[in-house]
Amino acid sequence: MRSYVVFSFMGSDRQGLARQIAEFFTARGINIERSRGCVLGGEFGMIILTSGSTDAIERLIKDLDSLREKTDLDIHVRKTKAPLHREVTPFIPYRLIATSVDRPGIINQICRVLQGRGINIDDISTNVDNNPVTGANVFQMVCFFSLPPAVKILDLKNDLNRIGDESNIDIRFEALICR
The missing domain is CATH 3.30.70.260 (ACT domain)
Structure with missing residues (x-):
């Protein structure tokens, strides 16, 4: 089964953070579906919608402390629906x-x-x-x-x-x- 999770990252900006985050997800077989990131003042912020097998997502979530230690970022996680399963009225x-x-x-x-x-x-x-x-x-x-x-x-x-x-x-x- 495929699962979807939103991750948000925030911390002091430095070169290479986006690469470290992408590398972490890729190494675990997780796809980045959509992302947005920027530097605000001296802080880096990024939000990412990911997808992967339910097992791979669960393993990744359990391994987030290693990414926190490596990047010194605050990381928040929220499980969500597949984008196409979102209830949307015509617009x-x-x-x-x-x-x-x-x-x-x-x-x-x-x-x-x-x-x-x-x-x-x-x-x-x-x-x-x-x-x-x-x-x-x-x-x-x-x-x-x-x-x-x-x-x-x-x-x-x-x-x-x-x-x-x-x-x-x-x-x-x-x-x-x-x-």
Whole structure:
């Protein structure tokens, strides 16, 4: 039987951590289905969806202390379903991009609108960069979400335009054929 497990890793950044993690999984016959990692400040963070035989997954979980010792990372484990077994209602995939001069609360405002309309965020990433011309810290958020057929696009556009106008946030979103 095939099992699916999500692992999250966090610790001080140093060169080679992603390779050590991938090598650990590969040596045990575990497939990395999907992953995302980045450096935040001086910390490294990564989340990985893996799959493998139930026996191989159980052996890997029992052997995690060796990876913890080798990498000095905090590691958390959560068993999950196969991606195709997740219950999903019909939806249209969308991508949203928001850009603004940075300040607290932008993510909260946008997520509140999406959640208020019953919209699930599938993937989200944010970043703040310093604009070398103006010296301003510029915030950007990119998220992918699932728009249920019952949600009227015009209502969502109006909600997001209102937030954009009130808070000076450039918010754009578009339907995707595939992701």
